[in-house]
Amino acid sequence: MADITFKIDNVDIKGKPGQTIMEAADAAGIYIPRLCTYEGLQPHGSCRVCTVFVNGRAQAACTQPIAEGITVDNSSEEVQQIRKDIIEMLFVEGNHYCMFCEKSGNCELQALAYRLGVLAPKYPYLFPKRDIDASHKDIFIDRNRCVLCGRCVRASQDIDGKNVFEFVDRGPDKRVAVNSEAKLSDTEIDVTDKAVEVCPVGALLKKRVGYAVPIGERLYDNKPIGSEIENKNQSS
């Protein structure tokens, strides 16, 4: 089928039929910030960090298909404000203590905050009471840091074929539950599962491997999140 041409911030983009805006942008070396999306997993459209304006209308780039002649706004102040607000919301919704989180430097939420210029949230912290689950011998869950992106849910279902995780409750009480009456150790999860690897924050961590890479040498310590996509463009 013929290519689909459209514009992101006045740059002409060619995409393939069936691609989402995010997929086409990635291929063209244009970074659209995202959190719940993960390569190889079905797009979820839940975090809304990838909100763009398509012909003036707000859409999630990870789920919205490309169409001939659309114009996508990925950089206006309005779009950036929405993304900053969402990152702030995620920070105040949970209990995120970057200074002593093992994920610091590899954390996508933290990296997005730096990239988008969110230094301190303007809304008060909600300080929720959330539980941790350290029952499993190799993995622990700290729900204080969970951003409900659903990556572990999808990876466990679609890649590991285990359905270890699922969302329960609703609204502000929504949380990730495990496929047992209480504990992670009663599930089929294994430390080598994809579900353990995909967490963007420090909510699902492997035990006994903390600080293997020192702070300062981590993924986002020296280059902003998204640069891997943008660099692809320069090198091609």
Place this chain on the structure above:
Amino acid sequence: MTTTPKDLKKEIADICKACGNDRSRLMDIVRDVQEKFGCVSDEAINLIASEVSVHRVEVESVVSFYAFLSKDQKGNFVIRVCDDIIDRQAGSDSIISAFEKELGINCGETTADGKFTLEKTPCIGMCDQAPAIMINDEIVTNLTADKAGQIISTLKESGDPKKLVAEPGDGNNGNPLVNSMVMNNIHQKGEIVFSEYVSGAALKEALSSSPKEVIRNVKAASLRGRGGAGFPTGMKWDFTRAAEGDKKAIICNADEGEPGTFKDRAILTECPDMVFEGMTIAGYAIGADTGILYLRGEYAYLRKFLEEKLAKRRENGLLGKNISPKKRLGGLLKSKSAFDFDIRIQMGAGAYVCGEETALISSCEGSRGDPKTRPPFPAQKGYLGLPTCVNNVETLACVVKIIEKGAAWFAARGSAGSKGTKVLSISGDCEKPGVYELPFGTTVSEVLEKTGAKDTAAVQMGGPSGTLVAANDFGRKICYDDLATGGSIMVFSRDRNLLEVVDYFMEFFIEESCGYCTPCRVGNVLLKDTLEKIINGKGLTTDISNLESLGKTVKLASRCGLGQTSANPILTSLQNFRTLYENLVKTDETGMNPSFDISKALKDSEKIAERKSVVYTTE
């Protein structure tokens, strides 16, 4: 309600079997288990999971989503006090206190003998007869605090909530299968919905033309969705008809949960046959053989009555295989193709978000009521992957009249961009709250006059997700191009505290958000906190601008209609009643943010330390 594990295993196996051990019927399964055992316990969840061959966490996910389902054991009688703003203003707080006193428990608890549970619940669709409560599936209306004692003793003596119905309500509320004290309160009938209707006549007419002609007719009548969004019905049908697939589905959305909406209650009570006929015509037009009426859990008291209506239609050849109304009506049927179509009722279980069409489809499929990602749209891929059309109760009733009287007749009623009539449910500070079928284009003041509203300060048009209208806008018209409404109109007099109303609406949306997307799940909480900071006199002028910018983000970035409208109470009241906010906030001169309340923050620490702070005094 003591069940041995063996019984539980057998009973759950039976319930699952009755639903064909079908995962997509999980809603019916967990509802039945809840009804039978008063909870869906961890043990029950395990048993259901193994019977239906799903992971237990999937069952837990569904159970935890719906307000009427619970893992914790509920009492034999679950008393749910309607907690919408109209009921609150009518004294629901005093009703709760009276029951608390009578039962010796706090709201949210169950009595030690396991007999009674007392809860609050959002709008149950009885604002015209508030305060109202549900006791299991039974509705008790026009309550006063002094009746609590009598209600409890009747329940204790008889064990049957039906015994509370001293005198049934008007119309079909008196039908033995309903036998409810609910009143219709239809104060004005119109030419379309509450009009004379002969069962089967419109279907016969429709079957004598081609499906495409039926759609053309609905388009020519300019019928638009009555649920609030106003999407052209004919176009929706066209999309579904055009979608690939041998099997298709039509779903009637009877999940009216927008606070202040109860018009579908009256339509389902008085014109159920007309709604089912509209569904059948829609089925014929789009080529569907599956019909589902999604009935909100709060209207369970109508279920048997509606089931009987469906059974009658099957008997009369108006539903089922080879539908041909001629059997009964005789005469000149020129049906080009008899078709198969049947309707089942899917009960909801207390979730406002299921009124959103993709969430409603998720719920019909036996899942959490999470809205789905679009595209694909329901017309392409909806219920169990079938091309699906979701229409409102009233929309489907209108279809019958369009077929019967013709598109031109229908389009001659109403206003320029909004043809026909609108059934409105009006409640709050007026003499005659109830249901009114009025032509589109009626002004707000005309409505206020009809209902006998005096000293009106504001009208909430379209429920919390709509617009708070100020007096200088009462000349505006009710129609899709001006003030759109799915039916809810709440009237507030000058005595009411409007910011309290706004605060309640935000509480409602937080409670009812599915929590899938960030802006709706978190943004609404932050909006409410900021609003309450202002109400409590701690707000700054910057808080007003924070409300505006945050409200805009929630509106734009949310994934479904719930989040896209949940900031409306704040945004429209800021637009139309800005001085209410401005009178409460201080100018930010010091750069200090007074949101932190040290004495409140100290309370927890003092509790842990088991002593008072020596520096700050807490009250």
